[in-house]
Every structure is written in C-alpha cells, then in structure tokens.
Amino acid sequence: MERLEVQQGEVLAVLGPSGSGKSVLLRTLNLLERPSGGSVRFYGQDVTGLEGRERTAVTRRMAMVFQDPLLFHGTVAGNVAYGLKVRKVAAQERAGRIADMLAVVGLGDRSGAYVQSLSGGEAQRVSVARALVIEPEVLLLDEPFANLDAPTRRVLQEETREILRDRGMTAVFVTHDQDEASRMGDRILVLHDGSIAQEGGVREIFYRPATEFVARFVGMDNVYEGLVEACEEGLARVSVQGRELFAVAEIRRGEKVKVGIRPEDVTLVPADEVDRPTSSRNAFTGKVTDVEARGPVARVTVACPFPLVAAITTRSLDELEIAEGVEIGVRFKATALVIFQ
Amino acid sequence: MITIGQFWHALWLSLVVSGLATVISALIGIPLGVLLSEFDFRGKGAVLTVVHTFMALPPVVVGVFTFLIIMRSGPLGSIGIVYTPAAMVLVQVILAAPIVTGFTHASLQVVDPRLGLAARSLGATRMQAVLVKMREARPGLIAAIIAGFGRVIAEVGAVTIVGGAISSQTDTLTTLVVKLTRQGQPGLSLLVGAVLLFIALIVNIFLTRLQADRGKRKVQERVTGYVS
DSSP states (O other), X not given: OOOOOOOTTOEEEEEOOTTSSHHHHHHHHTTSSOOSSSOOEETTEEOTTOOHHHHHHHHTXXXXXXXXXXXXXXXXXXXXXXXXXXXXXXHHHHHHHHHHHHHHTTOTTOTTOBGGGOOHHHHHHHHHHHHHTTOOSEEEEESTTTTSOHHHHHHHHHHHHHHHHHHTOEEEEEESOHHHHHHHOSEEEEEETTEEEEEEEHHHHHHSOSSHHHHHHTTOOEEEEEEEEEEETTEEEEXXXXXXXXXXXXXXXXXXXXXXXXXXXXXXEEGGGTTXXXXXXXXXXXXXEEEEESSSEEEEEEESSSEEXXXXXXXXXXXXXXXXXXXXXXEEOGGGOEEEO | OOOHHHHHHHHHHXXXXXXXXXHHHHHHHHHHHHHHHHOOXXXXXXXXXXXXXXXXXXXXXXXXXXXXXXXXXXXTGGGOOTTSHHHHHHHHHHHHHHHHHHHHHHHHHTSOHHHHHHHXXXXXXXXXXXXHHHHHTHHHHHHHHHHHHHHHHTOOHHHHHXXXXXXXXXXXXXXXXHHHHHTXXXXXXXXXXXXXXXXXXXXXXXXXXXXXXXXXXXSSOOOOOOOO
C-alpha cells in the first residue's frame, strides 16, 4: 500500500501533470472528499470519513488555498475575517489578527477595499492571508500561483515560503511546475496517474530520478535505452546506439537500462578541444542538428548519433559559433549520467 | 358607491394578505430552492419541472381548485376559512411559493460551487458553507422575493374566488379596481390602480436597497476568480 507522510513543520511539494490526482489528494486530506480506498491519518488518528462535528473539529486545524482566489463578496478584511468568524474568535481579537496578517502579505492599506477592485496578485494574497490568519496546523495549497504572471508568482512564492518557514508550518503544496516544486518544497513527491512515482529531497528528484517519467517531468530531456557492457568499482560502461557512455553506478553487466542526463549538465566545447584532459569521462564530437535560441538559454541538439540536447547560455552559443551542421565537442561527467532500471 | 372606509380597509387587507403570503412563501421557497440546489437526488429533475410549471399557474385555476377544497362541503371545509383573509393568504402562497423556489434555485445555480468548498476549507460547517453561497446569491434571492410579492399583490382572480370580494371584509385593492370599473367609475378605478403601483414602487425601493448591500455591491461584476 502506498503511503504519503508529511512530517510536522515540513513543506511537502506534490509535483505532477494535470490529471495525476494532485487536487483530489489535497481535497481528500482536507476531508472535502472521501477516499475510495485507504485512510487519512492526522497526528496518527484515523480521520477518514468523519462527519459533522468531528469532521469540522479536524478540518478547523487545517486551511486550504486554491488555484483561484475564490474570494467572497465584500471587503478584503471581510474575507480574511471569515475563518476567524466561524471559529467564533472575538471581534476585538479578530480585528488585530486581520490587521497583522494583511501587513504580512503587504495589503495593510487595502483592508477596506472591495474584492472586485483587486488585481490577480492582490486577490491571491488575500486568499493566502485568509488561510494563514487562522493559524492552521496544516496548510494545503492547490497550485495557488498558477494563474499569476511570472514576476508576481515569483514574489508570492518567496513570501509564502518565508511565512511557512517562520511559523514552522506544516504544508502540502501541489504544483505541476518543477521550478515551483523545487522552490517551495523541503521534499518533493512526484505523482503519476494517481500513484507515487518518486519521493525525496529536491536534489534527489532532479538528479536521481527513479523512473523515465520522473526524469522527463523534471526536465531531464535526454533519456536513452542502453546495455551495460561492464561495471567495475562503481563505474559502469553503457552502450547507447553504439556509443560508450560512462556512469557512476553499481549495476550488473548485460542488463538493459535507461540512461538520462540533464541538458544543463552537458558542456559544449570546440571540436578540436574535446580530447583535452578534464574530469569529464564522457567526451566525443557530433554534428549540431538543431539550435533553439529564444531567451537567455539556448538548447542545442547534437547527433551523437543519438540526439543529445545541451542547454547553454546564448552568449556561449555566439562565442562557440554554433550553428546547424557544425561539428562540436560534447562533454559530461560520469556522475551526471543517471541510470534507471 | 364605495366609501373611503372601504378603500382603507382594502388597502390594509392587500398589504397584510400579500405581505403575509410573501413572507410565508419566502419561508417555504428559499429553503426549498436551497435544498434543490445543494442536494442531488432521484427525481430532482421532475421536482424542478413541477416547480417551474407551478411558477406559471393560472391564478383563477388555483383559485377554483383551492375553493373546491376549502368550501364548506369540500375535504377541508371544516376548517371554515372560505371567504376569509386566511383563504386569500393560502391561495397567494400557492401562487408565490413556486416563484420564490424557482428563483432561489436559479440564483444559487450561478454561484461558483467552489466558494462553498473554499468556505469549508476555512473551517465552515456544511450549513455555514450554504450560507456563504446564499450571501453570494443575495441579489437573486431578493429578486425572488420581489417576484413573489409582485405576483400576489397584483393578483385578482384567485382572491376573488376564495375570498368573495366582500366589501370591508375580503376586498383588496385589485378586487376594488374590478368593482369600480363595473360600477362605471373608471377614474376612481385608475386612482386605486395608481395606489397599487405606488405600493409596488415602495416595496421595490426597499428591497432593492437591501439588494445593493450597503450601496457598494456591483451585481454585474461578480468577480470570484481571476484567470490571467
């Protein structure tokens, strides 16, 4: 039986594509939906399928932020007050907590504003404040910044992360964006078709993906099938389409495996410099078949003969005079090559 | 001839009967509309069809039907309300309650159901979450009450049949308009009609102010979510 566990004070980022079951997972944790199987435990107590007062007693220790702000008609302060009102917090205490919370999310001066007048970023801040003001033991966030423009998203990610850290709050942050997951989570859990594909620290997920799905989802664009030809003292030699690649791994000879490498881990050098001694065990040349340079980072595809994508700065692209058809040197370390079974 | 005393009585009775009928219709129709909107059950479609059909019930038909039930020799004849204001309230409730129910259901349908989820995720009970949605639907709920009141204050056929339009007893402003016209006094008849209009105006001003929510609510601008 698969098991998802969030430790107290930890931010768990749940990463997965649309339809992988992320939102259902959050709604199940918040007891808004009843699971068709399995159970939900809160501090060890089975809370699956609770109803009425017992259910409310548990859900009042959590709060959730949705993808859309889902603000109620009325003012900013009125929205932030909601969770406190249903908990019957006295008016005087309420006013103080609302003011403090709005200051934290940078809306101290918008307390009396009507929600219709807010920008998308402000509305989502209100939504976050509305959840945080009740000081939940567990905060559930369902792609809360997915609809915001990139700069606003970045700012809100940082602010929210800071608030969660400062308060030592336990949180589950659902997202389909690998960057967001790495920025928000202490730990990442990758969902695929409703199952846990991998669970681990940020580095582990990005640099040691357990399956091809996880690898591709976290941006490891180069994945190939290969055959282990030898393995000595932790260094494996894998043949991929006739090319020998070296990887740091303990694996049996003769085994069919998949190997992957992140585009950022591939270095491009002039073809005549590829044989110079370096720490990179993998070094060879190939012909550039595609150059995609739209922003500060360019993606260059080299036929090795398998298509290998390298991510380099646009500046390097110009300096190396890379263009389609040019012969180029490719290098990467044996530690950068990941093997999945 | 109709005396000023008869006019005042009719005015008072119109307000009491239609006011009471509207309040009772709201007490029945709003919870019913909420139930129909919140819960799914077998036969819900059929119930809604019935409600929507009843919204267009011809008042005279309701009048005749109710009369047959409450007349002295009818199944409920023993309660003895025929030709009394109580019978008039009853018949008006039958006319207005489906309207309030239908409008309540319709106005809750356009509220984003996720607002209820948001409320529950913030610790609301199921009931409190329903109240959040009702508050969002407030303009629609008030429109439901206005429509219910409008239906009964202007109604003449059904109240005449079950109330009998007895002078100074069960005459309302509408039955008075009919009487005055028959008596060849179209001028007075129009004057009473103007009073009816005035009542409708006052009630609407009052309810519309409630709808406006401290003067700041923008009914058209229902912003519940942002998509950039």
